[in-house]
Amino acid sequence: MQTLLYLIETYPAVLALAIFCARIVDxxxxxxxxxxxFRGYRLLAALIGFCEAAIWIIAASKVIGHVDHWYLVIAYAAGYATGNYVGITLERRLGVGRELARIISYCASCNLAEALTRRGYSVVELAGRHRGAASVQVLYVVDRRRRMPELLRLVHELDPAAIYTITDVKSCHGEDVHALDAGAAPGIALRSKRK
Structure with missing residues (x-):
């Protein structure tokens, strides 16, 4: 460990690289x-925050201790910018949490609700109306974020003209919508299949 610290302090390029990498990580x-x-994982957020703060203190102290070396400031700022990009990319790939898809289909023959249910999605279907269209299917599907691209590909295959919006779900109680079966309002059809 002493040898590593000596190398970092003695060779400015190694110190700059170490600061850059530390900033990317933190x-x-x-x-x-x-x-x-934001998605409600408080304990995980606290643990990540602890690691983030520890790494930041080490990186910031090295820059502040050598603030007269401009290349360390550049390495610090470049690590910060790169870390934002890496963090957003990594979080998307992890796909933590759930999302709500609202899907509107004007194609009666497509019957999206039936098709999605057959493929294992829990779908809430509302009957709707729109000027110029006899009937409109309005669907709600809550699922894991990492399954959303698959759902949207499927919707596009079944009805290329379908309109959809995606919203993050901060909290989701239960895996399914079966609790709504008994008290569903008129005009609401629930289609559900356990995954």
Whole structure:
């Protein structure tokens, strides 16, 4: 460990690289912490925050201790910028949490609700109306974020003209919508199949 510290202090390029890498890691942690915290994972966010703060203190102290070396400031700022990019990319790939897809289909023959249910999605279907269209299917599907691209590909295959919006779900109680079966309002059809 002493040898590593000696190398970092003696060779400015190694110190700059170490600061750059430390900033990438701590900003990546910070970005992920904010995004998972927003989705309600408080304990995970706290643990990530601890690691983020420890790494930041080490990186910042090295820059502040050598603030007259401009290349360390550049390495610090470049690590920060890169960490934002890496953090957002990594969080997307992890796909933590759930999302709500609202799907509107004007194609009666497509019957999206039936098709999605057959493929294992829990679908809430509302009957709707729109000027110029006899009937409109309005669907709600809550699922894991990492399954959303698959769902949207399927919707596009079945009905290329379908309109959809995606919203993050901060909190989701239960895996399914079976609790609504008994008290569903008129005009609401629930289609559900356990995954």
């Amino acid at each position: 900003v990546t942690f910070g970005t992920i912490r904010i995004l998972v915290g």
